[in-house]
Amino acid sequence: MINFNEFWTKKTLIGLGLGQFLSLLITSTGFTSSELSKRGINAPTSQSFLNYVFLAIIYGSIMLYRKKALKAKWYYYIPLGLVDVEGNFLVVKAYQYTSLTSVMLLDCWSIPSVMVLTWIFLKTKYRFRKIVGVLVCVAGLVVVIFSDVHAGDRAGGSNPLKGDALVIAGATLYAISNVSEEFLVKNADRVELLAMLGLFGAIISAIQISILERSELKSINWSAGAALPFVGFAVAMFLFYSLVPILLKSNGSTMLNLSLLTSDMWSVLIRVFAYNEKG
Template sequence: MCEPKKTWKSRFAFLKDPKFLKVLFLGQLLSLCITGTNVTTTKLGNDYNFAAPTTQTFLVYACLALVYNSFAIYKRGIRGWLLQFWRRGIYYFILGLIDVEGNYFVVKSYQYTSLLSAMLLDCWSTPVCMILSFLFLKVRYKWVQYVGVFIALCGLGMLVGSDVMTDKNYAAADAVKGDLFCLLGATLYGFSNVGEEIMARKHPLYEVIGMFTFFATFINFVQLMILERSEFASFVNQGEAIAMVIVYTCCMFVLYSLAPVMFRLGSAVLYNLSLLTSDFYGLIFGLGLFGYKVTFLYPIAYVVIIIGIAIYHIFPAPEPAMGTFTKEVALKEKNDLFGVKPDDPEQGRRASSVMENVPERIPADDAKMKDETA
């Protein structure tokens, strides 16, 4: 029998779905974190002439690695933590390298290209995520998802247009170099986001965050010593600049901690769409800190971006073919890590004695169940 045709009322029923509201709220919280990093980076550049992206992100990776690896040792024991390195270390090393260089090239591009170009080119990470999700996660989008992405990007275009009207766009020192840096950084962001989504759907979040930031910390430190030794030396003597970096670190810590949760509840594409509103929040801070002016396009653009995110959900958001981190996946992942065979209950009990109690995962269609954040 043919399924009954859905009405438009049923199509928009998702607006009352707690899962959608949760994803929307989480996306805007992450967007506020991005705004915090942009504001502190702008203050560091304008007030302290500090432009050292590798130095700036070193503390972020170090704090994340310390916290989440400590938690992983607590949950899995030293043996389980070492097994993570042995079994999957190469993947996390690649993920950490991509993330470090993505951060470096995007921040570096602002020194060479115009603000207008950087904002537009940085959006390239969204279509990169869609392409990679199509190829590696086997996500098959419907036409409405493409429309939603297009509308959200139009909203960003309105924000950029408003910036041009208020003359916030500054001249480019080396437009070609800056644009290439920004495109490269945005592409690496796309690879990093999708790679992190793949790992988050297969392994606990404390492992994913802890492992890739562990490698990123050492990669970042080596790059800092090679490229930014002089900047680091001048930075440690400026107390106020250090305070700005601490605020930046706190924002990034929250961002990196919650982004994988967003990848499970939504996707890397939805994560990037949600971050498009950060320029609107940046205006609110910029009114007092940088003397920005409000134009009528800003609130309109914000609404357009939110509408684009909502339209992305009119049809059920596509689920990757690999599924997500369910209770069954968590149990299989635990057994695979410790080499436990399904038909060996005694060995399974011994492994469980050094493993975490795996919490229930929220089925995608049951919004009433408890959130899985492990």
């Protein structure tokens, strides 16, 4: 039998609450990305760039003030920054080809990916019930992909199959990033992690923008309608990145990714109350 006194611990309750706030934040980034896509703005790396700059400036300033040596080798953060930037790039790019609902559902691929990676590299053990739950999750994702492939209309996007593939690739990179962050935040330091991730994320993003998105940025008509989703995305991402290491340290990356499953629920609530759409 399940011991509910052990399950509903203070640590678990805080983790659940924080997880739901993170889920709401990630839903907000989905809506801002979808809004930019509707406006014909195709600059996925540029969307994330401002977040990395915020992280580098704010947490880098804290690091300089503390004057402490790095607990992890600085070059460990280069591949982490690369994986994180490309994960964001692929998922944001997917909004141009498939629907918001498909992106949020398929993003759940990070859950089985995280479980496999934590089992291999962090030696995390999972009970049979959790494994069965993940298999059900994977089966649901396969159904979503097939429904996109065989959909009679393409109102949800110009190329749903391509969008789905981008989300799955991005979710896999998210999983690698989450597990790496869990390891670093438990063995190094949260402020150090965010500052270095912000620094290398900003550098990698700037290089990628100069190669892939320079002409796109020049062609954008920078009205309030275009600028506000950019800023909203950056603020939501900054809060998300700032709080993720706290949940990773206390409850682990599996709890994080399970919490993000409720992003679909928040998406429906936002559509109903903010956009007056029917659920």
